[in-house]
Amino acid sequence: MRDNIRRNMPLFPIGIVTKLTELTPRQVRYYEQQGLIRPARTDGNQRLFSFNDVDRLLHIKSLMEKGVNIAGVKEMLKQSQQVLEAKKEAEKAKKELSEQELRRLLKRQLIHPGRPGQTHLTHGELSRFFRH
DNA sequence: ATTCTCACA
DNA sequence: TGTGAGGA
Numbered sequence: 001m002r003d004n005i006r007r008n009m010p011l012f013p014i015g016i017v018t019k020l021t022e023l024t025p026r027q028v029r030y031y032e033q034q035g036l037i038r039p040a041r042t043d044g045n046q047r048l049f050s051f052n053d054v055d056r057l058l059h060i061k062s063l064m065e066k067g068v069n070i071a072g073v074k075e076m077l078k079q080s081q082q083v084l085e086a087k088k089e090a091e092k093a094k095k096e097l098s099e100q101e102l103r104r105l106l107k108r109q110l111i112h113p114g115r116p117g118q119t120h121l122t123h124g125e126l127s128r129f130f131r132h
Numbered sequence: 133a134t135t136c137t138c139a140c141a
Numbered sequence: 142t143g144t145g146a147g148g149a
Contacts, residue, residue, distance in 0.1 A: 015134065025135080026142060044149070046135055 007055075010040035010048035017049045021057045028057065034070050036060055036077060 014025050021028070031037055032047075037056050039047040049057075056077075063073050 013135075024142080026144085029136085030142075044135085045137095046149095 007051045010050055012049050012054075014047050014049070017054060017057065020054055021061060023057060023061060031057065031060060031070075034074065036070075036073060 012020075014028055017023070017028060018025055028037075029047075032039060037049075037053050037060075039049045039053050042048055060073050060077075063076060068076065
């Protein structure tokens with residue numbers, strides 16, 4: 001789950017993107033105006049597109065070829081974005097659960113000190129962090 | 133050589 | 142969406 005920073009890394013100028021996507025510079029810039037993509041900019045104000053931007057543009061292209069207009073593409077993109085957010089929240093929930101379990105394990109160690117393989121922490125110091 | 137913004141005989 | 146102007 002670390003590839004995303006690579007996928008979002010600003011890499012290629014518009015010339016490369018047009019060759020990769022078969023789109024004209026005009027189209028690419030227009031789609032940006034419509035908020036479909038947000039490429040980064042260099043110091044000289046030149047666009048730098050990421051892998052995700054290119055994928056996005058290819059997705060947009062295929063939708064347009066299927067007869068979907070800008071408004072339609074916007075909504076399709078929003079929905080896929082909402083799906084991603086839903087997945088993030090799901091993983092977030094999982095992490096929180098695992099943290100709860102970790103809490104329970106630590107609590108067990110506090111309540112049952114002296115067992116083999118377990119660290120013995122004094123009750124008075126840490127047990128106050130848990131609800132008995 | 134490339135890309136950027138703006139505007140439309 | 143295409144295209145040309147004028148700058149960076």
